[in-house]
Amino acid sequence: MDLDVIRELAITNDTKILLLVADGLGGLPHPDTGRSELEAANIPHLDRLADESMCGLTLPVGLGITPGSGPGHLSLFGYDPFKYTVGRGVLEALGIDFHLKPQDVAARGNFCTVDSEGRVTDRRAGRIPTEDCAELCADLSQIALRDVEIFVEPVREHRFLLVLRAEGLRDQLSDTDPQREGVVPPPVEALGPEAEATARLANRFVAQAAQRLNGRHPANMLLLRGFAKHPQMPAMGDICGFRAGAIAVYPMYRGLAKLVGMTVLPAGTTLQDELATLREHWHEFDFFFLHYKRTDSAGEDGDFEAKMAALEEVDAIIPELCDLEPDVLMVAGDHSTPAALRAHSWHPVPFLLRSRWAVPDRLSAFNERTCRGGSLGLFPATEVLPLAMAHARRLTKYGA
């Protein structure tokens, strides 16, 4: 639903909405047993919720489209992932809690290896240790260019964040990462005349960085991609007329929540910490986004058992979430991360919504197979927000 329509119809009351996002929730059948992670895990509380809730499968972006973390979450927050995009550079900044200013241009950087002709021989510089990355970043941070402040921040292994800070910078810039080996990295090109000054600046940075990296094999060069400025997004709280609080252990998810104007609460490091935060701030917000990461990490590791265990950890807190008596309780995922694929995937994601005003689907369990038969069927994740608001009685009638 268009956010302008939601804005027009939103009314306030004292109901509470709780959205639990188990990152990468959906999975695929294990080749030996034919059962998915959700089917194999022991999740009695989620199964009981499926009995008491309205269920379905969310489509984060579209059939066949594998979402990154940005679009996966923005959809669940009601934002059309094609209209509201978060550049790679910005996502990288969010991921390390780097506070971007409106004038900043951020890019994702890779240290890489080039041969004597300057051709890329390893796009990831043999995945150098993170400590080496930090040392290189400290060195590159000393590059001084006129009229611009430069930040080079280590992320992990060969990955880093570059931020250029000055008034008037533009982000319509091409990548220097050729996405393949055997070629010389191209210069940054302006994708419009207004970005030419910024392109020159970025190329001056690259030239100086190349000098400093020269001879430091395997990280003797760098690649930049995803130049982006912090996007302007309407605040969820302004659209929906509620106070939205976010609880997430990982910075990237806190950053995504901040992008849509949520108040980010201190979350600690474990799910129990997150739960304690939720309890402590329960009376301060109308909408809570509670993020759990391990389901996704285990999937990306291809560790079926670890993903089962993560699902069981989520399951164990369900009774405590129910004890808070949210008017609308939802369990969702931003995308699927099947252990069998060791990656995000395009598969629709199990979803449930429990509310006094939702007719229970009486499903016997909560998983990919059962949710397909839920009353919501297969539906766009962007509809989660209007559904939540309707069941919290926070939307008035459309039209007379």
Added chain:
Amino acid sequence: MDLDVIRELAITNDTKILLLVADGLGGLPHPDTGRSELEAANIPHLDRLADESMCGLTLPVGLGITPGSGPGHLSLFGYDPFKYTVGRGVLEALGIDFHLKPQDVAARGNFCTVDSEGRVTDRRAGRIPTEDCAELCADLSQIALRDVEIFVEPVREHRFLLVLRAEGLRDQLSDTDPQREGVVPPPVEALGPEAEATARLANRFVAQAAQRLNGRHPANMLLLRGFAKHPQMPAMGDICGFRAGAIAVYPMYRGLAKLVGMTVLPAGTTLQDELATLREHWHEFDFFFLHYKRTDSAGEDGDFEAKMAALEEVDAIIPELCDLEPDVLMVAGDHSTPAALRAHSWHPVPFLLRSRWAVPDRLSAFNERTCRGGSLGLFPATEVLPLAMAHARRLTKYGA
């Protein structure tokens, strides 16, 4: 489906389509029994139709969106409820059979109570009796302004209709109804420079009305909202190449049918009267819209038993509708009105379509739960029209 596509593909033949709209058809489980109004009612004929028909749940506007009567019906008639909107003032005029001319601007009025400082203390003037409203309207009708004709028509209790008639009027005007008490009603403001003359006119009317109402506690002031002109909509008959007839007891639904160019037939006051009209005019039209109101009224009253009784009244005429042998018979609702909510709601609405060319879903009953499993699943109400035309063999092939 886009109406232009339907227009392009429409062909004529001698088939007949009958759309029975039970207003507010969908419901919710009764808290004591867990059964909805449709599940609890004794509706053997509708249940048999569910066995013989293609079924599903219509989504009038979108997931989570509660439709007003305007959007709910326009969707069923095939009109995108976001593209074609009917202002509050126009709907109010339709509801009392006031014939708006193209140059008219209509507004919904409330008599209200203000204190000595002019602040609203009761937005509904204690819901004065309709007779008092009529008397006040007669008085306000005597207000004379240069270059404009004024109509002030009673609706019900504190509600009335204001119509300004003159060439060149615009409806981009703000409300004087502050939607809350304790504040002085703001003046009408032009929402664009071209509406300034109309705004001045409306404010002159308000000033004179305030003088006349002064001292007539509790109705000592008025509030205006939803200024609107009669919208221009393509006629359904032109799009579909058929003659469309409407049978509805309540003026608002006759008005909505008129908006989309249907011929409004005299309907009497009961469902039996409507049925008699249908029989009498059966050979004159290709498409019939038959509207039944009591399902909605009972739901709005929160009267579960009355809604059951209303559904049983609808059920009783099904054999007679079948006896007419329509090529396509559809039973639909413009929205749900669960007795449990005492209001329109966002819940999808049971739907069935019986035709020689529709494979029967063999559902055991006609209700929210069974229709969810019908072959149409959850689908936009705007698709009802193309489905009806297809099954009436009134749409030719798209593309070669």
